[in-house]
Amino acid sequence: MTRRGLLGVESDLVATAARRVMARCDELARVSAIRGSIERVYLSPEHARVNRLAAEWMREIGMTTRQDAAGNQLGRIAPVSGEPDAPALLLGSHLDTVPDAGRFDGIVGVLMALEVVRLLRVPGDEAARTGLPFALEVIAFSDEEGTRFGKALLGSSAVSGSWNDDWWTLTDAEGTSLREAFLDFGLDPGRVGEAARRPAELVGYLEAHIEQGPQLDRRGESLAVVSSIASARRFQLTVEGEARHAGGTPYDMRHDALLGASEAALAVERICRGEHHVIGTVGQLEAFPGAVNIVPGEAQLSLDLRGEFDGERDRVWLAIERELDTIMGRRGLRWRAREVHSAPAVFCAPLLQDVVREGILSTLPDGADDPAILFSPAGHDGMAIGAITDVGMLFLRNPHGISHHPDEAVSTADVALGIRALAEAVLQLAADR
Known part of the structure; x- marks a missing residue:
């Protein structure tokens, strides 16, 4: 009944x-x-x-x-x-x-x-x-x-x-x-x-x-x-490296922005999967100059970060920042972030x-x-x-x-x-x- x-x-x-x-x-x-x-x-x-x-x-x-x-x-x-x-x-x-x-x-x-x-x-x-x-x-x-x-x-x-x-x-x-x-x-x-x-x-x-x-x-x-x-925060991330000839540049001389950005996207998944009710998504990734025979000198990616609580969301962003510093430092790259949206829970x-x-x-x-x-x-x-x-x-x-x-x-x-x-x-x- x-x-x-x-x-x-x-x-x-x-x-x-x-x-x-x-x-x-x-x-x-x-x-x-x-x-x-x-x-x-x-x-x-x-x-x-x-x-x-x-x-x-x-x-x-x-x-x-x-x-x-x-x-x-x-x-x-x-x-x-x-x-x-x-x-x-x-x-x-x-x-x-x-x-x-x-x-x-x-x-x-x-x-x-x-x-x-x-x-x-x-x-x-x-x-x-x-x-x-x-x-x-x-x-x-x-x-x-x-x-x-x-x-x-x-x-x-x-x-x-x-x-x-x-x-x-x-x-x-x-x-x-x-x-x-x-x-x-x-x-x-x-x-x-x-x-x-x-x-x-x-x-x-x-x-x-x-x-x-x-x-x-x-x-x-x-x-x-x-x-x-x-709560939500969205960022546009830019990774800067060096564009060089794909055939003539050995691996130990490459500063491939796309590989750095790709590793960054995997880091977002790894960090957020270990959290409770914090979700991170990289929905856009683009390489420049975008030619098949050029090592990418720049990459741009989006980050959508959501959490049940503002504090948890912001703590995860700080962890992502630290990890990106490590990744880009190891690869000889630079990175910057521009926040494009922020909304509290x-x-x-x-x-x-x-x-x-x-x-x-x-x-x-x-x-x-x-x-x-x-x-x-x-x-x-x-x-x-x-x-x-x-x-x-x-x-x-x-x-x-x-x-x-x-x-x-x-x-x-x-x-x-x-x-x-x-x-x-x-x-x-x-x-x-």
């Missing part, structure tokens, strides 16, 4: 909601800049199309809609009091993608949020209200991934009031600046500050998201409470962790163990939103843990459990308040 929750709706309604989410994931997957794969980037025609679809689905369940000054799509439904300026609980995720993406990362969280609103709306209420003491808002963030301009969380940064005017000069692969793209999309760069929300306007932020790893799949569990979002609020936990428990049979508590090594919009309100997250099982890839997956059954758990979490929060 499943624990009794507060939702009080038939399981077939939740199952229907889950099937609708999966069908709409398929529909959104067809909105892509590239035929045969999924790619939707910030301020593109595809961005505009999915915002229109999301707005249509929001209005279908009685929400008032608007696109904010940064291109995020929002819907709102009033609380039981009907008070127009009541603070809101924000639900949602993002609709933009990486290149050659899967169809669930971010998208499933927006669509599940809409189904939660559908379930919690007072039946037959022409004024379109919920029975809650706070308003509900669903937000479809516009640029979580940072695919087009190389800067992630642009949409949520605008909402959190942390927009940086230095970003206006960022350019995409075609040379279009962020400012120009705003204008082409029909947005006014001078009004981006209007997207910012005040803490007093919000009750909190809850997001459902597929796990972007295999932990739930390995545990054989459908849902988990998220404890925190990983964001911890989910204890109250929101509790209500998510209660929501998941409502989906489990009596006597089942408590749900898993996982930290998220991947970044999310909650990292920005945490600056203005409490953040909570729910993970859904992702078979085989594949994400940012066409093979990422989630089952209809797990989506149904997630919808019920998220709705129960909202009701638990309302009861607590």
Whole structure:
């Protein structure tokens, strides 16, 4: 027998909601800049199309809609009091993608949020209200991934009031600046500050998201409470050696920058594999001048470093620095690092962790163990939103843990459990308040 929750709706309604989410994931997957794969980037025609679809689905369940000054799509439904300026609980995720993406990362969280609103709306209420003491808002963030301009969380940064005017000069692969793209999309760069929300306007932020790893799949569990979002630092590393003739230069005279960079990448793996919840990845490696018959005189590589705690992450970076000094010294090379991104860990609020936990428990049979508590090594919009309100997250099982890839997956059954758990979490929060 499943624990009794507060939702009080038939399981077939939740199952229907889950099937609708999966069908709409398929529909959104067809909105892509590239035929045969999924790619939707910030301020593109595809961005505009999915915002229109999301707005249509929001209005279908009685929400008032608007696109904010940064291109995020929002819907709102009033609380039981009907008070127009009541603070809101924000639900949602993002609709933009990486290149050659899967169809669930971010998208499933927006669509599940809409189904939660559908379930919690007072039946037959022409004024379109919920029975809650706070308003509900669903937000479809516009640029979580940072695919087009190389800067992630642009949409949520605008909402959190942390927009940086230095970003206006960022350019995409075609040379279009962020400012120009705003204008082409029909947005006014001078009004981006209007997207910012005040803490007093919000009750909190809850997001459902597929796990972007295999932990739930390995545990054989459908849902988990998220404890925190990983801290992150990213670096561009440059290794300098000496470019010389590949045939005429003996090994004892070579200062091969590519070999030094390759050894550095292996050192990152070795150091991070020995750590708990610190992950290092070298995702890019390029040699210069790049000719088949020249010993590389320079190599550039990226380093993405993530950790559950800022201190652990920074301690690992210091260990990597020491090891690179040793490698480059032994090979007669020089190296330098330029930090291009830094974000602290964001911890989910204890109250929101509790209500998510209660929501998941409502989906489990009596006597089942408590749900898993996982930290998220991947970044999310909650990292920005945490600056203005409490953040909570729910993970859904992702078979085989594949994400940012066409093979990422989630089952209809797990989506149904997630919808019920998220709705129960909202009701638990309302009861607590």
